[in-house]
Amino acid sequence: MAADKDLVITEGSGKKKTIMIAAGVLILLLAGGGYFFLFNGQDKQTMNNGAESATDSTNLKTTTGSxxxxxxxxxxxxxxxxxxxxxxxxxxxxxxxxxxxxxxxxxxxxxxxxxxxxxxxxxxxxxxxxxxxxxxxxxxxxxxxxxxxxxxxxxxxxxxxxxxxxxxxx
Missing domain, CATH: 3.30.479 (Tetrahydropterin Synthase; Chain A)
Known part of the structure; x- marks a missing residue:
C-alpha cells in the first residue's frame, strides 16, 4: 500500500513538473515574440526614417527625435x-x-x-x-x-x- 502511495505522488509531481516546464517555455516564447515585434519594428522604422530624411531634404515632415x-x-x-x-x-x-x-x-x-x-x-x-x-x-x-x-x-x-x-x- 505504501508503494502505491509513493507511486501516485511521483506520478502527480511528474504531471506538475511537466505543466510547470510547459508554462515556463510558453512564457519565454511569448516574451521573445513580444521583444521581437516591439524592437524589430522600431529598428526598421528608425532606419527608414533616417534613409528618407537623408535622401529627400525637401520633405516638409520632420522625422527625427521623439x-x-x-x-x-x-x-x-x-x-x-x-x-x-x-x-x-x-x-x-x-x-x-x-x-x-x-x-x-x-x-x-x-x-x-x-x-x-x-x-x-x-x-x-x-x-x-x-x-x-x-x-x-x-x-x-x-x-x-x-x-x-x-x-x-x-x-x-x-x-x-x-x-x-x-x-x-x-
Missing part, C-alpha cells in the same frame, strides 16, 4: 461666415513636434504660430467646418501655412502635425 506635444496657451475663438448665419468657433490646438530642439523653437515662436493659425482658421466657412472632412481640410491648410511661416523665420520645419484637441461651433 514625438512631443506643445499645447498652445489659449483656444482660438473666431467667427466664420455661413450660408444661413455667421457662426462662432472655438478650437483648442496642440502641435506635434519631434525632438527637444523643435519643442523649444515652437515654444519660442508661439505668437507667430498663433497668428498663422488664426489667419488660416478664420478664412474657413461654417458650412465646411460642420463636416469632418472640412475640419480635416482646415487642419491640413493650417499645417502647411504654419510650416511655411516657420520655414521662413526659423529655416527649418518645426511642426509635424496640428492637432485639434477641442472643436466647438455655435
Amino acid at each position: 514625438a512631443l506635444y506643445v499645447p498652445l496657451p489659449r483656444p482660438f475663438v473666431f467667427n466664420v461666415p455661413g450660408s444661413a448665419r455667421d457662426r462662432m468657433v472655438q478650437i483648442k490646438v496642440q502641435l506635434l513636434v519631434r525632438g527637444k530642439e523643435n519643442e523649444s523653437l515652437a515654444m519660442r515662436h508661439i505668437p507667430l504660430i498663433e497668428g498663422s493659425l488664426l489667419e488660416t482658421f478664420s478664412s474657413g466657412n461654417a458650412d465646411d467646418l460642420s463636416a469632418p472632412s472640412g475640419r480635416d481640410v482646415l487642419k491640413n491648410n493650417a499645417l502647411s501655412n504654419l510650416q511655411q511661416e516657420l520655414l521662413e523665420v526659423v529655416g527649418s520645419v518645426v511642426v509635424e502635425e496640428v492637432l485639434f484637441t477641442g472643436f466647438v461651433m455655435q
